[in-house]
Amino acid sequence: MSNNVLDDMMESCKGLRRFVLRCPHHNVDRCHRVPRLSIWQTLCFPTVYAAEKATATDKMEQAVSTQSIQTVNFVSEMEIQEYMMKETGKDRLxxxxxKDHIGGWSPEVQFIKQVTTQTALITFLITSFVGGRHAREEFIRKHQATVFSTRFRAFRSLQDSIFLRSLLDGSKWTVKVSLFTVSLLGISQSIAVYRNKSSPLEYSVGLGITAALLKCNLGLKGMFAGxxxxTVMGLVGGTAIWGAMYALNETQEQRHYWxxxxxxxxxxxxxxxxxxPETGEQLQPQPLS
Structure with missing residues (x-):
């Protein structure tokens, strides 16, 4: 580095207090001596370290930021805790x-409806496609020796068979999966809302009751086994779901707090x-003109 460049850099830093200029060259007497630098630091530009004392501009920005936070969150922690202590599990349930004052359902019910609708749609698409393939294979196997009057009639019989089988299989499995989903989510969400706490317990109980109800046609032994x-599968799956909710900060207690x-x-x-926002004072409602 040339002497003219170093002189210009030192001249620009004379008016600054508590500033240190680190020179990339370790043998220059004009700068403070520093230990031998690595090759990477030698190739880099000089580093300037500023004083840690906050300026007036920083104080003003910090005050404005603090004031904006205080004006947005105008519900105190004490008020939230008092409200939560007064309510009971039955009230939350x-x-x-x-419905709320605008006619909308609670977030829990909306979550159940959304998941059930998506699950039913996916189930219908998959099962109807599989049922159509089975119907086509079965039609070809049954009518290998059948002689149709026209090619159109044979094709029409094949399409009718595929359509009917797809519709029946898709509807049957969609109803079953929808009832399973509503029962599982309804029971688990109800337990979580009543306890105001997320844990693998509600999923274990919900899946156990749902599996027992689905096996009611097999008698008491079938219901007990189901x-x-x-219950065991719900405990395993509920642990994974609870871990994901805890990692994402979406547990029942946190959602209820919000x-x-x-x-x-x-x-x-x-x-x-x-x-x-200007004065920090409470604004009273203005009379209608």
Whole structure:
């Protein structure tokens, strides 16, 4: 590095306090001596370390950021905890299966409906396709020696057989899977909402009861065997689901906390108890003109 470049760099740093200029060359007397640098540091540009003292601009930005956070979250932690202590498991369960003030269902019921609809659609597509293939193979096997009057009549009989078999198989399995999904999610979500806690327990109980109900045509022994198998499988699957929910911070207690916070915010907004972004004071509702 030339002396002119070093002089310009030192001249630009004279007015700055507590600044240190690290020179990439270790034998230059104009800069502070530093230990021998590596090849990578030697090829890099000089590094300038600024003082840690906050400036006035930083203080103003920090104050504005803190003020904006305080004005947005105008529901305190104490208010949320008091609201949650007053409610019971029965109250949470009643709210789950009731509509809100705008006629919408709770997030739990919407989740059950969404998952059931998607599962039913996927099941119908898969089972109807498989049923159509089986119907085609069965039709060809049964009518190898059959002589049709026209080619169109043979093709029409084949298509009718495939369509009817696809519709019947798809509808049958869609109803079964939909009932299974509604029962499993309904029981597990109800237990989680009542306890206000997510754990593998609700999935184990939900799958055990659902499996027992599906085996009711086999008698008490079949229901007992299905219930035990469903309980064990629900415990294994519920552990994986609970782990994913905990990692994503989507457990029942966290979701209910956010729901209570939104409810209290809507109540304060309806009463006009809002916080002014400029002064931090509460805004009273204005009379209608």
């Amino acid at each position: 009643m709210k789950m299966f009731s 219930g035990v198998f469903g 729901k209570v916070q939104r409810t209290l915010e809507m109540e304060k907004a309806s009463k006009g108890l809002l916080v002014s």
